[in-house]
Amino acid sequence: MPATVEIAWLVVLLPLLGFAANGWLSFFRPNAKTAVSAIGVGVLLASFGVAIAVVTGLSGAAHDAPFIVELWSWMPVGDLQLDIAFQVDQLSALMLLVVTGVGSLIHIFSVGYMKTDEGYARYFAYLNLFVFFMLVLVLGSSFPVLFIGWEGVGLCSYLLIGFWYTDNANADAGKKAFIMNRIGDFGLMVAMFMIYRSTGSLDFGAVFDAAPTAFTVGGATVTLITLFLFLGCVGKSAQIPLYTWLPDAMAGPTPVSALIHAATMVTAGVYLVARSNVLFAMAPVSSAVVAGVGALTALFAATIALKQWDIKKVLAYSTVSQLGYMFMGVGLGAYASGVFHLMTHAFFKALLFLGSGSVIHAMHHAHHATHSKDDAQDMRNMGGLRGFMPWTAALMWIATLAIAGIPPLSGFFSKDGILAAAFARGHDAPIFMAMWVAGSAAALLTAFYMTRMMLYTFHGTNRTGVQERKHLHEAPWSMTGPLAVLAVLAIGGGLLNLPHIFPGAGWLEHWLEPVTAGSAAYWEAIHLEVGTEWALLGAATAVALAGIIAAVVLLKPAQLPRASEATEERGWQRVLRDKYYIDELYDALIVRPLVWLSRRVLWRSVDDGAIDGALVNGSAKLTKFLGWAGTQFQTGRVGTYILFFVVGALILIRAVMSQP
Amino acid sequence: MLAPSLGVSAILFSIGVAGVLLRRNVIIIFMCVELMLNAVNLTFIALAQQLGPEGQVVVFFVMAVAAAEVAVGLAIIIAIYRHKESVDLRDFNLLKG
Numbered sequence: 001m002p003a004t005v006e007i008a009w010l011v012v013l014l015p016l017l018g019f020a021a022n023g024w025l026s027f028f029r030p031n032a033k034t035a036v037s038a039i040g041v042g043v044l045l046a047s048f049g050v051a052i053a054v055v056t057g058l059s060g061a062a063h064d065a066p067f068i069v070e071l072w073s074w075m076p077v078g079d080l081q082l083d084i085a086f087q088v089d090q091l092s093a094l095m096l097l098v099v100t101g102v103g104s105l106i107h108i109f110s111v112g113y114m115k116t117d118e119g120y121a122r123y124f125a126y127l128n129l130f131v132f133f134m135l136v137l138v139l140g141s142s143f144p145v146l147f148i149g150w151e152g153v154g155l156c157s158y159l160l161i162g163f164w165y166t167d168n169a170n171a172d173a174g175k176k177a178f179i180m181n182r183i184g185d186f187g188l189m190v191a192m193f194m195i196y197r198s199t200g201s202l203d204f205g206a207v208f209d210a211a212p213t214a215f216t217v218g219g220a221t222v223t224l225i226t227l228f229l230f231l232g233c234v235g236k237s238a239q240i241p242l243y244t245w246l247p248d249a250m251a252g253p254t255p256v257s258a259l260i261h262a263a264t265m266v267t268a269g270v271y272l273v274a275r276s277n278v279l280f281a282m283a284p285v286s287s288a289v290v291a292g293v294g295a296l297t298a299l300f301a302a303t304i305a306l307k308q309w310d311i312k313k314v315l316a317y318s319t320v321s322q323l324g325y326m327f328m329g330v331g332l333g334a335y336a337s338g339v340f341h342l343m344t345h346a347f348f349k350a351l352l353f354l355g356s357g358s359v360i361h362a363m364h365h366a367h368h369a370t371h372s373k374d375d376a377q378d379m380r381n382m383g384g385l386r387g388f389m390p391w392t393a394a395l396m397w398i399a400t401l402a403i404a405g406i407p408p409l410s411g412f413f414s415k416d417g418i419l420a421a422a423f424a425r426g427h428d429a430p431i432f433m434a435m436w437v438a439g440s441a442a443a444l445l446t447a448f449y450m451t452r453m454m455l456y457t458f459h460g461t462n463r464t465g466v467q468e469r470k471h472l473h474e475a476p477w478s479m480t481g482p483l484a485v486l487a488v489l490a491i492g493g494g495l496l497n498l499p500h501i502f503p504g505a506g507w508l509e510h511w512l513e514p515v516t517a518g519s520a521a522y523w524e525a526i527h528l529e530v531g532t533e534w535a536l537l538g539a540a541t542a543v544a545l546a547g548i549i550a551a552v553v554l555l556k557p558a559q560l561p562r563a564s565e566a567t568e569e570r571g572w573q574r575v576l577r578d579k580y581y582i583d584e585l586y587d588a589l590i591v592r593p594l595v596w597l598s599r600r601v602l603w604r605s606v607d608d609g610a611i612d613g614a615l616v617n618g619s620a621k622l623t624k625f626l627g628w629a630g631t632q633f634q635t636g637r638v639g640t641y642i643l644f645f646v647v648g649a650l651i652l653i654r655a656v657m658s659q660p
Numbered sequence: 661m662l663a664p665s666l667g668v669s670a671i672l673f674s675i676g677v678a679g680v681l682l683r684r685n686v687i688i689i690f691m692c693v694e695l696m697l698n699a700v701n702l703t704f705i706a707l708a709q710q711l712g713p714e715g716q717v718v719v720f721f722v723m724a725v726a727a728a729e730v731a732v733g734l735a736i737i738i739a740i741y742r743h744k745e746s747v748d749l750r751d752f753n754l755l756k757g
Contacts, residue, residue, distance in 0.1 A: 639681060642680055
């Protein structure tokens with residue numbers, strides 16, 4: 001093992017040290033903001049540096065087998081030998097760079113964004129802790145180690161969504177995210193138990209090596225395991241039906257939305273499917289379910305994003321939709337394409353979220369100066385911001401074109417890779433062709449709603465109000481700087497995995513081959529004719545352009561009323577604005593019956609009646625009765641005692657005499 | 661001679677038990693206790709005629725212990741009488757639980 005790979009543990013340790021230091025500062029020196037920034041950003045940059053060294057060491061190594069960095073033995077129980085160990089291979093290397101790289105940029109942005117917040121040290125402590133757990137998740141060499149990270153990022157997500165916990169709605173959003181993730185975690189745990197039962201191990205290497213002999217292709221066991229694994233992914237990556245927590249998670253600070261709820265944590269599900277590609281490839285039904293749920297989510301969330309007014313809600317539904325694309329990719333066996341979209345999405349969506357953070361920062365500042373009570377995140381209160389924040393506007397336009405799929409930006413190539421895979425698979429199975437149609441329709445909607453967001457935010461007339469307008473300003477360089485870096489990545493990221501018709505194509509696919517090699521035998525190779533490939537690229541471009549042009553033609557940002565003067569939407573617009581009433585549906589179908597069951601049956605009947613009444617108070621009453629009965633023999637009268645004595649003596653004599 | 665002796669002692673013992681159970685006056689009860697002791701003594705004597713002199717030895721023990729018991733018992737009764745001004749057993753209920 002190269003020495004540079006052996007220090008992979010340092011990548012993980014640095015953010016943990018940052019958490020410890022910032023956690024200490026948050027209690028004892030909450031106002032030492034310079035120290036907090038230096039530690040918080042410093043450990044991330046250092047971690048990124050080490051990550052680059054690790055990846056360099058890996059790419060220089062001659063053989064393809066993953067490097068296992070063993071730290072210590074965790075649970076040596078009988079046949080189960082669990083180690084705390086990190087696995088450095090091509091997939092985890094990629095995730096390592098994305099998490100620490102994008103994470104560093106978001107940390108730098110946070111310095112400016114959170115500057116005036118009281119919980120500054122606490123914020124950076126949580127953020128560092130999150131990066132630590134995320135790195136454990138992507139580096140873990142077994143399912144349980146991954147699970148530590150999986151749960152840890154969930155915890156940090158909860159802490160950061162409810163960061164401004166004094167507002168009840170934020171705390172509720174945190175709880176919602178945590179509880180919905182629990183449902184997914186249950187699936188992941190069941191999958192782990194089943195994997196151990198079938199293969200006798202939980203280490204990635206051992207499980208995937210044993211899989212071809214332990215399972216039959218398309219068998220019930222492997223299908224169940226992968227479906228339970230996917231349940232975990234559905235919770236963590238906000239897919240139908242467990243997606244409703246992600247839009248609510250926007251209650252957290254905006255850089256958190258960029259880091260956790262766009263770039264890294266929510267993509268953990270995609271990572272898990274790509275990591276377990278051998279298992280999923282052996283279960284075609286599960287793979288089809290993954291792709292189908294992904295396609296459905298991509299289209300469904302995109303329609304909701306059409307009518308959202310909160311700038312972060314648009315981006316939240318966009319994230320849900322783009323995660324759907326990723327699952328479509330990995331479900332179709334195009335693991336490299338799914339992971340590729342994960343990476344490019346991390347670039348442009350982090351850019352969009354941070355850009356919206358700049359906008360919200362400026363709006364808050366303006367509203368704060370004039371004591372305005374308007375919603376600082378409602379696009380109807382923005383408009384024409386291009387003139388006030390030209391850098392943010394220009395950089396966000398780049399990300400918008402990237403996510404919409406305009407060539408040659410990164411989103412174009414990554415989305416096209418997934419859609420091309422669906423089209424190629426659709427040749428044999430019409431269901432995949434339907435997914436291609438759904439994905440293309442979602443692409444059209446994506447281009448439309450992103451352009452809508454940009455038009456309403458940055459173009460048209462300014463609707464902030466005359467007083468507020470004086471206070472609008474461009475964000476400081478510490479905030480626009482990371483945006484610029486992300487914009488470069490959003491433009492150039494596509495070069496990493498070009499379609500096969502270009503020279504130097506499929507670099508990422510080739511890079512990931514050692515990881516996906518085990519599943520290659522179960523999938524038919526995705527092959528498209530050169531002409532078809534060109535046609536698909538052309539169609540994707542046309543769809544993206546159509547969405548953008550439609551938005552520019554149909555929407556009139558100049559005539560948009562402010563939020564306070566807006567008329568109520570009607571018909572389907574209202575259904576979309578209210579997100580198909582899915583939250584209300586869940587509330588009526590699950591939450592209310594559950595609360596009723598808990599309150600009426602479990603609390604009043606079972607707890608109060610059976611446990612408290614019958615068991616606790618009942619046993620006390622029985623003891624009391626027995627005591628009372630005992631006292632009745634103690635009359636205090638000597639005569640009674642003597643009577644008992646005589647009767648007892650007679651019984652004894654009788655018993656003795658009846659002995660043979 | 662054995663059967664009539666045992667019969668007399670059984671009758672005496674039963675009278676003693678009945679007296680202890682039914683009478684209220686502590687002095688009478690005390691005398692009934694003595695009656696039971698002496699009924700048992702009579703049994704020992706009667707059986708000693710056939711089984712050897714050990715029974716007679718036990719009778720002396722019983723008499724000695726009974727004498728001591730009478731001394732203690734009468735002392736307690738006098739003490740209670742001074743306290744309660746009564747020898748009725750129904751007034752003696754300090755042991756009530």
